[in-house]
Amino acid sequence: MAEFDEVQLDAEFAAYRTALLPAIAPDGPASVRQTVRRRRRRTAVAVAAALVVAVAVPVAGEAGLRRNPGPPATSTTASPTPSESPSPTPSASPSPAAPDGRIERAELLAATVDLPSWDDLPDRPDGKQCHSRGIRLSGDPVGDDANLLVELAYGDVDRDGATETVVLVRCLFGTRGPAQVVAFDRDAAGRVVTLGRVAATADPTPEWLIGLQVRAADGVIRVAMADRAPGVGWPLEQSQRQWRGYRWDGERFRQVEGPTSFGPNPYAADVSVSSSNLALSREPGDSFAGTIQVRVRNASAGEVPNAVLSFGLPWQLRPFGDGWERCRENMLEARAPYQCTLGRLAPHADIRLNLQLRRGQGMPLASGKATIELLVSAADGGSLMERDRNDNFATITHYYG
Known part of the structure; x- marks a missing residue:
């Protein structure tokens, strides 16, 4: 290899410097100061941002706790997930179904x-x-x-x-x-x-x-x-x-x-009869007479179209006096068994009758018992139904007082 002459190398380097140095402009003092200021601003902005984040995170966390405290936090180690997609939120379990009450x-x-x-x-x-x-x-x-x-x-x-x-x-x-x-x-x-x-x-x-x-x-x-x-x-x-x-x-x-009650039933009745005993006292001659107090009641809220008193008296006893005027028949001419037609009984009617009876002269009669029955019927003549008919009868005792 041929060796380079030192004189020749120096000449080459000198030519190189002469060609390149004019194209290179070195930074002056002003350029250096501008670069330093720009770097300082970047640093200040970064520090301020870090401080904002440091303050905001605790505040946001405290506000979130105030809104919904939730269950107490527990420390757990997170297991890796196969993907970055969030885990689905479990749905609320439905309330248990009511038992089936169909019973065959x-x-x-x-x-x-x-x-x-x-x-x-x-x-x-x-x-x-x-x-x-x-x-x-x-x-x-x-x-x-x-x-x-x-x-x-x-x-x-x-x-x-x-x-x-x-x-x-x-x-x-x-x-x-x-x-x-x-x-x-x-x-x-x-x-x-x-x-x-x-x-x-x-x-x-x-x-x-x-x-x-x-x-x-x-x-x-x-x-x-x-x-x-x-x-x-x-x-x-x-x-x-x-x-x-x-x-x-x-x-x-x-x-x-629906309604809360029933009105009066046209086929129903609740009537009763009661009577005092008959004490016969001597009158002038050989006759005896006395008075019975008969009470007839309609306990129902409906009207009773027809009411009749039937007297099962001994034939020796005959009606007399004004008390029988309530009866529709002429009781003074009737024969036993006597019936007194009262007619209509108003709702809750309460009727009291003072009825006189006499034993005629020469008609012997021993003391004993007799009955009075209260009979009722509908407007068309049909019978009326009663829950208890025992109180439709009255028993009296006739005796000599």
Whole structure:
């Protein structure tokens, strides 16, 4: 390799410097100061931003705690997640469904249930003969069991989204014994429980519960009832009937529809008769006479079209005096058995009669007993039904005083 001459190298470097140095402008003092100021501003901005973040984070955290304290914080070690997507928020668990209270007839007859006490029924002392705790309902209409299951219906009566069972139960089947409508449900364990009484018979009305239904739209229980119970001499067609609706209010069933009472039944009556005894005192000659005080009452709220007093007196006793003027017949000319037609009895009428009787001369009569009967009839002549006819008779004693 040829060696370079030192003189020649110096000449080459000199030419290089001559060509390049004019193109290079070195930084002067002003340029240096501008660069330093720019760097200082960047540093100040960065420091201020860091301070803002340091102050804002605790404040924001405190404000968040004031809005929703939430559960106490627990220290956990975060496990790695397969992706950067946030974890889904768990949804609130739904409330447990209400137990299904639909109880089929066979299951209900096999269950031991509690009924609302028969003793609680208003003015129905016959209910004391019926048991209500730990009993089995009867499905045999000709059996001797007291609590007869008459009818069932189903519906959501307490509006909890599940079905309940409503039953009509009658006590002392074959009589005019009491009846009640009862709602049954199930508890969380599936046991049959009593929700409550819906309706019941009462005195004086209703004497009879006919049937029931549950309206699906609003859970109202509708009960068909009659003012008078059917029986011997009283067909159900002569009873006044009506529907009443009942709704559960969270504690008990309350009536929300239908009438609350019955009007007077044109085929029913509640009348009575009573009388004092007859003390016969001697009059001039061989005759004896005395007075009885007879009381006739209409305890019903309806009118009795026709009322007649029938006197089962010995033939030796004959009426006399002004007391008999209330009778439509001329009692002074009538013969035994005597009948006094009173006619119309107004609602709650209370009539008192002072009636004189005389034993004629030469007509021997020993002391004894006699009867007075009160007979009532409808406007068309048909008989009126009474729950108790024992008080339609009065027994008097005639004697010599």
